[in-house]
Amino acid sequence: MAKLKISVITVCYNSASTIEQTIHSVSGQTWAETEHIVVDGGSRDGTLGILARHQEKFANVLSEPDQGIYDAMNKGIALATGELIGFLNADDVYTDTEVLARVADVMGREGLDAMFADVEFFSADNTMHSVRRYRSAHFAPSRIAWGWMPAHPTLFLHTRVFEQFGTFRSDYRIAGDFELVARIFHAGGLKYRYLPEVLVRMRTGGASTRGWRNTLQLNREVLRACKENGIYTNPLMILSKYPLKVLEFFFKGREI
Numbered sequence: 001m002a003k004l005k006i007s008v009i010t011v012c013y014n015s016a017s018t019i020e021q022t023i024h025s026v027s028g029q030t031w032a033e034t035e036h037i038v039v040d041g042g043s044r045d046g047t048l049g050i051l052a053r054h055q056e057k058f059a060n061v062l063s064e065p066d067q068g069i070y071d072a073m074n075k076g077i078a079l080a081t082g083e084l085i086g087f088l089n090a091d092d093v094y095t096d097t098e099v100l101a102r103v104a105d106v107m108g109r110e111g112l113d114a115m116f117a118d119v120e121f122f123s124a125d126n127t128m129h130s131v132r133r134y135r136s137a138h139f140a141p142s143r144i145a146w147g148w149m150p151a152h153p154t155l156f157l158h159t160r161v162f163e164q165f166g167t168f169r170s171d172y173r174i175a176g177d178f179e180l181v182a183r184i185f186h187a188g189g190l191k192y193r194y195l196p197e198v199l200v201r202m203r204t205g206g207a208s209t210r211g212w213r214n215t216l217q218l219n220r221e222v223l224r225a226c227k228e229n230g231i232y233t234n235p236l237m238i239l240s241k242y243p244l245k246v247l248e249f250f251f252k253g254r255e256i
Contacts (some may be wrong), residue, residue, distance in 0.1 A: 004108045005033040006100050006156070007059075009076030011069055012090035013041035018203065020050055025093035027057040031100040035059035037079050039072045070168035070176035075168050075230040085157040095120070095249055103156050106193065113158050114184075114192035116150035118200040124203045127129050137194055138241075141185040143217045145233040147241050149220050152177040153200040161190065174214060175221035182229045 008026050012019055021066040038051060040063035051061050060079045077085060084107060088094070107115050107151045116139070121132040124254040136150040155177075165184045168176045184190060219238050 004104045005035065005081065006031060006084045006086060006104055007037050007076075007080035007082035008034065008100070009073060009080065009085065010036065010038045010090055010211055011041075011072040011076065011087070012038060012047060014042065014047060015044040015090035016043070016046035016050055018056060018091035020046055020054075020091050021086060023050075023054050026088060027054075028097050029094065029100045030089075030097050031040055033072050033082070033104065035080070035082055036099055037076045038077045040064075040065070041066050041072060041145050067170050067177075068173060069247055070172060071170040072168045073176075077162060080159070082157055083117055084156050085151075085159060086163070088200065089202070091124075092153050093201050095198050101196070102197075106195065107156065107158070110193060111191060112193055113161050113190045114120045114155050115195060116192070117154040117195040119151035119154055119200045119202050120198045122206050133198065137196060139194070140190070144182050144186055145220070145226055145231050146213075147233075147236055147238040149178050149181040149226065150194075151200070151202075153202060154195075154253075156179075157184075157208045172221050172225070174218045175225055178222055179225035179229070182225045182231060186229050187229055189239070194195055 010022055010026070026034070037060045038058055040047060040051065042063060042065045046096070047218050053057070055061065059081070062075060062079065066075065067244065073087060084104065086103070094100070103115060116136045118136055120130055120133040121134065123129045123131055134151045136154060139148045139150045153206050161184055164246060165187065169179050170176070217256065219235070222238055223233060223235065
């Protein structure tokens with residue numbers, strides 16, 4: 001079996017305080033068939049200096065203004081040469097050095113189009129303090145209408161998925177990843193698997209978790225994504241997932 005190459009795309013903007021950890025997390029992976037692509041939105045805080053110091057670790061670094069995070073992700077996809085594509089945010093890290101090796105092994109052996117796992121959120125003030133575990137086991141294509149999706153930093157897709165369904169919609173501000181999930185999984189036919197473990201540790205405070213205004217915007221975009229992809233839903237269905245999300249804060253290490 002040929003070894004699958006993984007393209008890890010990191011999108012960043014003014015991420016000097018965290019991006020070095022992300023760089024080390026990718027460069028420390030044992031899977032040799034890995035390329036790291038960084039798409040920077042024109043940072044002004046020292047991020048570019050950090051990227052320059054580690055330039056030998058990257059397959060590509062692109063720094064220019066963009067039209068938002070999903071436009072930047074699409075630029076990364078265009079630069080990718082791997083068969084598998086994943087996204088690691090500029091303030092996130094893989095849980096261990098074997099993550100990409102496990103992903104490549106499972107996806108290659110089983111011929112998967114997609115694979116996803118769990119994310120552990122940790123406090124920006126205390127990196128050792130686990131705040132919540134997002135369990136992607138709750139996701140199924142039939143639950144898209146209820147607002148469920150896999151944890152995006154753990155979602156790895158074969159390039160044939162993008163070739164068939166297209167890339168991110170850049171006219172979404174927060175829920176472009178949900179819209180892509182709705183588009184590719186609702187269509188049916190994808191061969192996928194959930195890996196029941198934490199693959200990524202993620203800082204709190206991202207765009208989709210930053211206050212109630214962003215939550216309202218997120219839910220509006222989720223409703224729109226379902227409508228545009230022919231999935232019936234309503235606000236009550238979308239809101240019904242939140243009690244289970246609250247429980248994730250209290251049962252971080254156990255099944256719920």
